[in-house]
Amino acid sequence: MSIVRSHVLISIDANTLLAGAKAVEEALINELRKRGIDKEVGVIETGPLGIIGKGVVMVVYPEGVYYGNVKPEDIPELVEEHFVKGRPLKRLMIEEITTPSVVVKEEVGLTKRQVRIVLKNSGVINPESIEEYIASDGFDGLTKAIFEMKPEDVIKVVKDSGLRGRGGAGFPTGLKWEFTYKIPADEKYVICNADEGEPGTFKDRLILEGDPYRIVEAMTIAGYAVGAKKGYIYIRGEYKLSIDRMQKAIQTAKDYGLLGDNILGSNFSFDIEVRKGAGAYICGEETALIESLEGKRGVPRIKPPYPVSQGLRNKPTVVNNVETLANIPDIVRNGAEWFRQFGTEKCPGTKVYTILGDVINAGLIEVEMGTPLREIIFQYGGGIKDGKKFKCALVGGAAGAFLGEEMLDVKMDFENLKEYKAVLGSGAILVMNETACIVDMLKSILRFFEHESCGRCTPCRVGTKRLVEIINRFANLEGSKEDIDEMVNISLVMKDTSFCPLGQSVHLPVVSAIRYFKDEFINHFKEKYCVANRCGRKVGVLS
Known part of the structure; x- marks a missing residue:
């Protein structure tokens, strides 16, 4: 039996699929087979690697070498150089602009020194494999919640963790769950808001594409905590890969007894259904989303009453953003104090950002709450490309704030930004250079x-x-x-x-x-x- 000496992880997400990732994968497998080394080099599909704007992206382990803009016609040369002769193909390597050295996982701006909770599996496991998710501690949080905790205990650990909504508002997640739990009703619901309609914002899409079982587990835990038996994930219709992967994850989880009736042999039952949005930005607002789910025109409701008391079908409903829910399995599994070691006292945990615009490294990162804007742009984003000067950053998406050079050292969390009348918003950071109008x-x-x-x-x-x-x-x-x-x-x-x-x-x-x-x-x-x-x-x- 041949020993696998290398693993090639190919990023399969909406961006790379458009760039031809499947054709590159097929060409790579065929070339390895042609040279008789297909048993020595494993080719694995994974979720988003966090690198945007570089076409088809792959990383080769154990070297940790990243390749970008790979095309099918590059494959024979890549295999010859890297896997036959044992030397990386320099012309395809993703390189730092300032240093001509090979970019490895510990050095590349978008993946270095990140504390990953939400994205810990993204770009590491096959997002469509429930076995790989389980092997990465998947469903441990759900198992612990059902067999070792009462619903009140789950709510308490989420409250004690200090987790706040990552959709923009920053409302305490545990408090929202507690409100819903305390209201008696014959039916309750959990809704995952994946209607990501703000320009420049795509973090939730990449979370869904990179780790769909995490959302299945998180929604099920939320259902157990508040007393709901049904959940809906509302995804904008353009997110085809997210929809496909979530639907597959839901069905596979049911097949494994991790979703549906009597989960894991317990008395708790919970089911999830995917609903597609029609592309209205207003449906990102929770009550407009609920109106749309009910088959009505997506316009906001008068508040109060709030969804926690009268939501979907006028029943108590928890509505949480994708990123918010993605924190839940690890919080339940590891405890509130574990989560609080990251971030700041008032804003514990991490935050996922999409860095766009005039930066060297555009893409997705996850860093601790309170990380300065300067560090996000110049350390993770690699600074301003083409040698130009920083002018400003639009922080928080279209509904966010323009922050000039004097704001570069602001700490990125709910409380610090509030002092400067700015918001985290959707997590998008659009960087502009001196030539922007x-x-x-x-x-x-x-x-x-x-x-x-x-x-x-x-x-x-x-x-x-x-x-x-x-x-x-x-x-x-x-x-x-x-x-x-x-x-x-x-x-x-x-x-x-x-x-x-x-x-x-x-x-x-x-x-x-x-x-x-x-x-x-x-x-x-x-x-x-x-x-x-x-x-x-x-x-x-x-x-």
Whole structure:
């Protein structure tokens, strides 16, 4: 019997599939077989490796060498050099811009020095294999909860852990579960919110693609804790691979007795169903999501009552984000004190970010709460590409805040960002260099909110249109100082009077853009100057 001397992990996610990952995998297997070393080199599909924008990505162990932009025609040379001659193929290696050395797992920006809880299996195991998930301590948390803990004990450990919602609001997860548990009802529900509709945000998609059984386990634990027998995972329809993997994970878990009736031979039963969203951003708001689940138009409900008391079908309902739930199995298995050793006192644990824009290493990371923005951009993101200077970062997605250079040392957690009127939001960090135009960027954001407004309330319906009209004037190298003031005033009224978080969120990007880059707005109408040379085009023409 041949001894496997190397393992090739090929990232299979939505991005790499579009780049041709399956064709590369097939070519690699065929070439290894042709050379008679297919028994010595194992080819394994895994989830997202966290590296974005590098086409088909793979890592070879035990060397820990990363390859990117691999195409089927590269495979014969790759096999010849790496697996026959024993030397990495330099032209395909993912390299640091500053150092020409081989990038290995301990050195590459997107994977170094990360405390991984949510992503610990992503890029390590085959996400479609329940056996590999079980071998990685999978379902240990569920087993412990059902056979060693009462529902109140599970809620207590989640409360004591300090876990807060990772969807943006930061509400204490254990408290939400406790509210639902204490309300008597013949039916209760658990909903996983995977409707990720914010531009630049894709962390939840990669979590689902990389570790679907983790979400199955987490939702089942939540069901046990609050007394629910049914769960729904609401995934936007464009996330085909996430949907396919979740459906397969649900069915396989049922086959193994880990989901469905009498789980693990106990008296506890719980089932999960996947529901597809139609792509409305507003359905990321929990009550609009519930309306959509019920077959209605996805618009927000009046609160109170909140979903914990009257949610799906007017029954007590827990709604948690994907990343929030992904923490649950390890918290239950290891305990609250274990979780609290990471992050800060008021914001324990880790946070998953997507780093985008003008950085050397775009992709997915998980770091402790409280990690400074500078470290995220320059250590994990590798700094600004093409030798340009940092200008700002849009932190928290489209509904987040523009943070200028003076904010680079802010600690990224709920409490510290609150002091600076910023938010963690969706976890997206869009980095811009010195050539970026803030007016153009804000125009894109405001057009997005105008398009996604459900129109239910006047402040949001009219306010977004008015803001787009004003920003278009600046984009046409017109406008005035009064327009700047009016944008702030309109966004403030929307913040105070809009029906739901969509209209309320516009204030943050508007005010932060003007706070740090007011001179840039003035230059547009006074000097007729746009740093990116993007403005001055005819309004209405897509850029």
